[in-house]
Amino acid sequence: MMLGVVGQFETGLPPPTRYALSDTHLNHEVERTKNLLKKNEQEWKEDGCSIMTDAWSDRKRRIIMNLCVNSKMGTAFLSSKEYWKPSMGFVYGEIEVAKEEIIISLGGNEKAYKPIIDIINKKMKGRLDSSSHLTSYLLNLYYHYKDPQLQYDPDIMNAVLDFFDTLLCNNFMMQRQVVTIDLLKYKKKVDKFGCDLSIKNCRVNDVEFDPASWCGLFGGTPPHLTKIAMMILSLTSSSSGCERNWSMFEGVHTKKRNRLEASKLNNLV
Incomplete structure (x- = not known):
C-alpha cells in the first residue's frame, strides 16, 4: 500500500532520509513506551x-x-x-529544601513526615553534614542571601569554625584574618557583596548560576576568604564522574554514535 501511494507521485520523488525515518519511528516508539508506563x-x-x-x-x-x-x-x-555543575555548595542546601517540601506536601502532619525526615537525617549523619558541606552551604550566596538567618545557626557556625581551624591549622594569623575579618564582611554584605548586581545575580539557582564564579567576580575585598570559597565551591560531592558504568548507554554512545544529542540518547534508552 505504501509503495502504491509513493508510485502515484511518479519517478523523481526524493525518498525520506534515514534520519527522518529514524526520528519518526523513534518518536512513535517513545510514545508507545510512555503509554505502557x-x-x-x-x-x-x-x-x-x-x-x-x-x-x-x-x-x-x-x-x-x-x-x-x-x-x-x-x-x-x-x-x-x-x-x-560543581555540587559541593548545593548538597546540604538542596537536602534541606527537599525536607521542607516533604513537610509541606504532607500538610505539616508531624506523624506523617517525621519518620521520613528521621531517615534522611540518619543517612546524612557523618556523610553529608561534614564541616565542608556546611561551610560550602554558608558560602553559597544563593542560600545565604535567601535566608540571612543561616549565619546565626549554631550548628552551621560551629562547623564553619571547625573547617577553618582544620584548613588553616598552622597559620593562626590567617585564621584570624579569615574568620574575624573576612567572614564578617561576607556575612554583613560589605562592599561588593551587597551591591545590587551581586544580589540579583544569585537569586535563582539554575544552570547559569555558579557560586564559585560569583565569588571570583564580587568577592575581591576579602581575598583570602574568596580564594578559599572558590576552592570549596568548585568541588564535586560525588565520585560518579570517575565511574565507567557498563550500562545501556555504553552500548548506545559508541564512536559511531558519539554525535547523538542527549534527547535522542534518552529516547533510545
Missing part, C-alpha cells in the same frame, strides 16, 4: 516508589546521570541529564 505511574501513586540515580562519564568526560524509578512492577528508566 501509565500503569506503573498509577502504581507509584498508590503504593509508592523509589527514585534511583546512577552516573557515568562518557569518552568525552561528560558526566551523565540516569534517573530510574523502582516499584513492585519493576524498574523504569525516566531520563538522563548531563551533570557538570
Whole structure:
C-alpha cells in the first residue's frame, strides 16, 4: 500500500532520509513506551516508589546521570541529564529544601513526615553534614542571601569554625584574618557583596548560576576568604564522574554514535 501511494507521485520523488525515518519511528516508539508506563505511574501513586540515580562519564568526560524509578512492577528508566555543575555548595542546601517540601506536601502532619525526615537525617549523619558541606552551604550566596538567618545557626557556625581551624591549622594569623575579618564582611554584605548586581545575580539557582564564579567576580575585598570559597565551591560531592558504568548507554554512545544529542540518547534508552 505504501509503495502504491509513493508510485502515484511518479519517478523523481526524493525518498525520506534515514534520519527522518529514524526520528519518526523513534518518536512513535517513545510514545508507545510512555503509554505502557501509565500503569506503573498509577502504581507509584498508590503504593509508592523509589527514585534511583546512577552516573557515568562518557569518552568525552561528560558526566551523565540516569534517573530510574523502582516499584513492585519493576524498574523504569525516566531520563538522563548531563551533570557538570560543581555540587559541593548545593548538597546540604538542596537536602534541606527537599525536607521542607516533604513537610509541606504532607500538610505539616508531624506523624506523617517525621519518620521520613528521621531517615534522611540518619543517612546524612557523618556523610553529608561534614564541616565542608556546611561551610560550602554558608558560602553559597544563593542560600545565604535567601535566608540571612543561616549565619546565626549554631550548628552551621560551629562547623564553619571547625573547617577553618582544620584548613588553616598552622597559620593562626590567617585564621584570624579569615574568620574575624573576612567572614564578617561576607556575612554583613560589605562592599561588593551587597551591591545590587551581586544580589540579583544569585537569586535563582539554575544552570547559569555558579557560586564559585560569583565569588571570583564580587568577592575581591576579602581575598583570602574568596580564594578559599572558590576552592570549596568548585568541588564535586560525588565520585560518579570517575565511574565507567557498563550500562545501556555504553552500548548506545559508541564512536559511531558519539554525535547523538542527549534527547535522542534518552529516547533510545
